Amino acid sequence: YFLVDKEFNVIGYTLLLSLIEYKTLVMRGDLDRASEILPTIPKEQHNSVAHFLESRGMIEEALEIATDPDYKFELAIQLGRLEIAQEIAVEVQSESKWKQLGELAMSSGKLQMAEECMKYAMDLSGLLLLYSSLGDAEGLTKLATLAKDQGKNNVAYLCLFMLGKLEDCLDLLVESNRIPEAALFARSYLPSKVSEIVALWRKDLSKINPKAAESLADPEEYSNLFEDWQVALSVEEKAAETRGVYTSAENYPSHADRSSMTLVEAFRNLQAEEEELLENGDIDHEEAVAEENGGDEQKKDGDVVEEHHEEKEEEEGVVDGDSTDGAVLVNESEADEEWGTNNEGNPSA
Template sequence: MRGDLERANLVLPSIPKEHHNSVARFLESRGMMEDALEVATDPDYRFELAIQLGKLDIAQEIAMLAQSESKWKQLGELAMSTGKLEMAEECLKQANDLSGLLLLYSSLGDAEGITQLASLAKEHGKNNVAFLCLFMLGKLEDCLQLLVESNRIPEAALMARSYLPSKASEIVALWRKDLNKINPKAAESLADPEEYPNLFEDWQIALAVESRVAETRGNYPPAAEYVQHSDRSVASLVESFRNMQVNEEEPLVNGGLDHEVPEQNEDEVQEECKDEIQVVEHDDGHEEAVVVDADSTDGAVLMNSKEVEEEEWGTNDEGNPS
């Protein structure tokens, strides 16, 4: 035990088995974890050592013999964190860890697994997990039915208003009937969208959106395609549908964003400048640039600022005011 492992292995068979766990703990204290695992006989202790060493196969064998949900759950979480997903699924099933299975299946985009989990969750009375499974699968009608069966009728009405407006009147009728047992006046105050559509904003648009997206609710793209869908707009379907209608109704008019102004190249600009600016030679021999009115039909010449000033004030030949 003082470093002579060969001699220790020779002595070990002579030690009674009831003392093997003590020897294993001594080996563990010396950092000899693998040797401790071989010597230990207590299943719980061996399971802990196997988990610490990452020997999941040994831990799985021990868990199968012990049939302990806590061991299965601990092993399942470790298997998931190390990427052993098949083992993780088996362990989470053995542990009845429905939340862990939901995390696993949703991460993998496993629609079949989520479908099975929804049924399993309903059998175990885990309505929260069952609802999430059905919602991710796009089975909104089943979500409403689950809420009604769970006596969550107000929540069902709100969900129908948001996702299944065609079912809203049906759920409101159930809500009125249930609420009438407690508060008849409050039950009468509940508005039915079919009776008072003016009280529900964009009601007709919501009905149109529901019928349009109903066909796509059963499409389950694989999780590997997440990057292709991550940049999709976060705008609501009602808002997108409303904007689409506005774009279809408004025709393109002049002056809009699509109205293009032809660009002129540098040669054309210089040519126009030449046409507008001309050089005039005076009798005394000096030259002066003047601007020609390009829009004028009679070729009128605009005087420069000096000429305008002289004409306005009136000057004599010597430059003095007259």
């Protein structure tokens, strides 16, 4: 069809009878006859057909007919057909599509696909979220290296910190020229490195403000200005033993009720408990010795009492030598009553 405007410009329009008939059948709901007519519609008109079907809410059918990769990708995302969207992303190699697909895969719980998409999209923040949620130490180690190479020092720092690689965190802060932050970090986690960082800080600050640089205190020179300095050094040495040990996630219930106290507080409590145990041990030892000594004295007292009792019996008790039955006479009057005799020695009536 050709049309002419008022300025006599000729405009050509293509009206495909098959396309008009197809749309008419779809609007009538006769999808079987519409599908029979679809092959007669030229390929270059399929995207137009797909847009028409999408407007009618027939997104599945639109996805099957669409030929434009970008449009097809959007339809696949709408339907949650992540596999089809991934195939298109591989074909197109668009960073924005990889990132969009990675976010959808993450929210859908398809973590392996999400990881792959985020790697293609160089979505380092997304990878940090993924690896930290999974407790993937190996993934965090690789991500730290990748982030450092890409100049994403914030991501690299968080990876190293979660891995317990405090020395690497300190080096990264120094390399990034964040020396004040490095000094504060060392004061909190690596007190043995404070003097070294303070020297760097003084040197760097002296270029701008020499007076302020001189006011920086080194704990080796002014340990009285740093509270619990010696305790902090002891805590650092103690904590270094378990810093690189990563507890399995399945052991979380046994760690869920752990106290939120700081390492310094925990170290103090440990020292107090050790001193208390030591004192209790001394007291228990003294009580045991006292009980042992008391038992010996009681035994000795018992022996003395028994001997005294035997001596008393020997003094009071007299055996009648003339008696043939061996009767023991305690005293004369009692003996008379016991054997039924009177004071004269004659048998009682």
